[in-house]
Amino acid sequence: xxxxxxxxxxxxxxxxxxxxxxxxxxxxxxxxxxxxxxxxxxxxxxxxxxxxxxxxxxxxxxxxxxxxxxxxxxxxxxxxxxxxxxxxxxxxxxxxxxxxxxxxxxxxxxxxxxxxxxxxxxxxxxxxxxxxxxxxxxxxxxxxxxxxxxxxxxxxxxxxxxxxxxxxxxxxxxxxxxxxxxxxxxxxxxxxxxxxxxxxxxxx
DNA sequence: ATATCGATTATCT
DNA sequence: GATAATCGATATG
Numbered sequence: 001x002x003x004x005x006x007x008x009x010x011x012x013x014x015x016x017x018x019x020x021x022x023x024x025x026x027x028x029x030x031x032x033x034x035x036x037x038x039x040x041x042x043x044x045x046x047x048x049x050x051x052x053x054x055x056x057x058x059x060x061x062x063x064x065x066x067x068x069x070x071x072x073x074x075x076x077x078x079x080x081x082x083x084x085x086x087x088x089x090x091x092x093x094x095x096x097x098x099x100x101x102x103x104x105x106x107x108x109x110x111x112x113x114x115x116x117x118x119x120x121x122x123x124x125x126x127x128x129x130x131x132x133x134x135x136x137x138x139x140x141x142x143x144x145x146x147x148x149x150x151x152x153x154x155x156x157x158x159x160x161x162x163x164x165x166x167x168x169x170x171x172x173x174x175x176x177x178x179x180x181x182x183x184x185x186x187x188x189x190x191x192x193x194x195x196x197x198x199x200x201x202x203x204x
Numbered sequence: 205a206t207a208t209c210g211a212t213t214a215t216c217t
Numbered sequence: 218g219a220t221a222a223t224c225g226a227t228a229t230g
Binding site for chain 1: 218221222223224
């Protein structure tokens with residue numbers, strides 16, 4: 001059970017994605033499934049900047065797919081990729097631009113049995129539950145149809161971002177992963193030393 | 205331990 | 218018609 005969770009104000013997301021990204025590390029992503037609660041601590045994410053960022057989905061303007069990015073901050077942008085996977089972003093704004101944070105990895109906190117079930121994993125394989133954007137979405141049963149456009153700061157929402165007061169000791173900033181444009185910008189943020197960050201590693 | 209590759213489809217050009 | 222903000226499996230040293 002997580003300690004007391006406090007809402008994050010919408011204004012938190014109404015800032016430069018780079019700033020929001022650093023401060024979003026350590027926050028809790030929570031899914032309510034009826035009586036059950038699934039939750040994890042955000043340990044890795046990437047910032048996408050909007051018009052200035054060739055790697056951003058918003059770089060070429062508003063389309064049916066990315067319209068959430070052009071709406072109010074603190075909302076879920078969910079997209080489908082490689083014919084297989086959903087990925088979750090949080091919209092944020094920077095002087096009216098369409099920024100976002102791609103949530104890339106969680107440290108499982110609550111509802112681990114259910115998340116493992118969603119992932120078709122043994123519950124002891126903790127690291128494999130949500131270490132990667134596609135895995136994370138599968139663990140929390142996030143889909144575009146169900147979740148795209150959802151308000152992540154509303155207490156009414158079944159998908160929310162909350163704070164339990166945790167602050168990472170050290171943050172790592174590296175290049176983003178899996179993109180072909182603007183590959184050198186240091187816009188991937190992770191909690192230093194967390195075993196739940198995506199990427200290579202052998203142990204569970 | 206690292207490298208490469210195929211899956212599978214919404215979205216955009 | 219090509220591409221993609223990934224993953225898991227297989228091959229190779």
